[in-house]
Amino acid sequence: MQRKIDHGRDEEAVRRFVERLALDLVATGIPRMPARIYAALLVAEEGRGTAAELAEFLQVSPAAVSGAVRYLTQVALVTRERDPGARRDHYRVTEDQWSQAILQQDVLFTQWERTLREGMEAVGQASPAAARLAETWEFLQLMREEIPVLVDKWQARLAALRASQGRG
Structure with a gap:
């Protein structure tokens, strides 16, 4: 989602994977949008992204991202952080x-x-x-x-x- 590093990454395959993983997570009881956000963060190069980046990647509204990350932070799968001097929050897959x-x-x-x-x-x-x-x-x-x-x-x-x- 942030800088692009080519490790042989196939963006179309990545998008399909995100949707498949999200469906698997939904089957465990995680709501659909948080599952998609979590899967997208897992495949992000740095394990993090802004609401705008996540919305663009998943082709959803920023409001949908906001509600989903609220859920993910409550269940300790994602943390919210802000770089010094930055105005935007980043959402990161929680360490461990x-x-x-x-x-x-x-x-x-x-x-x-x-x-x-x-x-x-x-x-x-x-x-x-x-x-x-x-x-x-x-x-x-x-x-x-x-x-x-x-x-x-x-x-x-x-x-x-x-x-x-x-x-x-």
Whole structure:
């Protein structure tokens, strides 16, 4: 989106890839426009772009970009930054975005656990509904225990990958 560097890049193939990846992300529950913006930022040479650059690349309105990046910043996949002296914001793929997005879920899991406990009390501890709620609560407990372990493993793997690419 910023400066053009030719690494054998096929812009038409890149655009098709962005749309395919966006569809895959939509299938996971990410809204369509944020999925397209995220995919476009992933393929940007510097991993960032302005609202105008993203709108031009995706052939959408700047307003559509604005709403989409708001969502992406809330889920920790994108950050907003401004160069010193610049008037335009740039949106950047968050460094280690997946770890940050997953770790952010811990707050939600804690809230859900409290709500599930209330639900178990409301339906009666011995009811089939309470059993289903308890299974959901246990799953969230497992997730909260395992996510930090997985993130640590990922960060070690990411460091090794970056070192092998000379980006350590």
